[in-house]
Amino acid sequence: MRYGARDVLDGVDLDVRRGEVVALLGPNGAGKSTTIEILEGFRRRSGGQVSVLGADPDDVSDAWRCRVGIVVQSWRDHARWQVGELVEHFARYYPNPYSRGELLDAVGLTAQAKQECQRLSGGQRRRLDVALGIIGRPELLFLDEPTTGFDPEARRDFHSLIERLSEVEGMTILLTTHDLAEAERLSNSIAILVGGRLIASGPVEGLAAEIQAEAHVRWIQDGERRSRLTADPSQVVWELHHEFDGPIPGLEVRRPTLEDTYLGMLRQENA
Numbered sequence: 696m697r698y699g700a701r702d703v704l705d706g707v708d709l710d711v712r713r714g715e716v717v718a719l720l721g722p723n724g725a726g727k728s729t730t731i732e733i734l735e736g737f738r739r740r741s742g743g744q745v746s747v748l749g750a751d752p753d754d755v756s757d758a759w760r761c762r763v764g765i766v767v768q769s770w771r772d773h774a775r776w777q778v779g780e781l782v783e784h785f786a787r788y789y790p791n792p793y794s795r796g797e798l799l800d801a802v803g804l805t806a807q808a809k810q811e812c813q814r815l816s817g818g819q820r821r822r823l824d825v826a827l828g829i830i831g832r833p834e835l836l837f838l839d840e841p842t843t844g845f846d847p848e849a850r851r852d853f854h855s856l857i858e859r860l861s862e863v864e865g866m867t868i869l870l871t872t873h874d875l876a877e878a879e880r881l882s883n884s885i886a887i888l889v890g891g892r893l894i895a896s897g898p899v900e901g902l903a904a905e906i907q908a909e910a911h912v913r914w915i916q917d918g919e920r921r922s923r924l925t926a927d928p929s930q931v932v933w934e935l936h937h938e939f940d941g942p943i944p945g946l947e948v949r950r951p952t953l954e955d956t957y958l959g960m961l962r963q964e965n966a
């Protein structure tokens with residue numbers, strides 16, 4: 696993808712399988728939204744090949760659009776419509792939509808059904824965005840930074856919703872987020888974009904091994920907290936077990952999180 700003379704995506708090669716939840720990560724300006732918009736058919740690419748549900752998103756039918764759900768960055772139109780009215784209105788465009796009750800219940804807006812859209816809080820408005828994205832029971836759902844502005848409870852509810860859509864409905868989901876704990880919780884697989892290039896993609900655990908992120912082993916000895924970083928935590932625990940000749944006081948083993956892996960990869964990339 697090129698804007699003017701500037702390449703903003705270069706050689707991005709990404710496969711997403713049916714039923715997968717993939718998180719696209721990367722620093723600001725890395726090209727995540729541009730990638731998603733190309734896949735959604737919102738942005739015409741400058742070159743390369745793209746196939747989404749078997750079609751080129753630059754040239755798709757209405758039937759294809761019904762199979763794809765898009766959560767756009769906050770709905771601003773129809774400010775004076777009631778939430779329930781808006782949902783019913785958009786449901787008419789789809790062959791097999793969720794019912795109004797089912798949908799509002801799923802996104803936690805049942806109590807707001809008769810409220811005007813302009814009177815929703817920021818987080819409630821985002822839930823409405825999600826509702827409009829999934830209303831047609833899409834096979835494939837695109838979520839661009841879906842939880843920005845959510846309070847912790849709304850975030851947890853949203854995570855449960857995504858898990859349900861993935862596990863029960865079998866939806867394929869591609870999301871971008873800056874929240875690495877969210878990416879780790881929701882996704883089977885991640886892809887990391889830096890400066891328009893894909894520097895890594897695959898299951899989270901595999902990526903951790905690739906950059907040899909180390910585990911943290913902590914314990915208490917002689918009244919002091921001790922810790923060691925190691926690629927082989929079971930070996931360290933085995934040695935400690937022998938040293939203590941029994942239980943190891945205050946033992947904790949923390950595997951690398953996605954955040955450790957991600958920051959490790961960015962460091963390697965910038966080195």
Ligand SMILES: Nc1ncnc2c1ncn2[C@@H]1O[C@H](COP(=O)(O)OP(=O)(O)OP(=O)(O)O)[C@@H](O)[C@H]1O
Pocket residue numbers: 698703721722723724725726727728729730
């Ligand atoms: N319409 C446009 N015209 C010119 N350049 C653009 C346009 N849209 C995006 N860009 C540039 O393309 C690059 C990638 O932008 P993009 O919005 O895809 O990044 P992002 O990874 O989604 O960033 P963020 O995390 O900040 O949302 C940036 O350098 C941005 O300035």
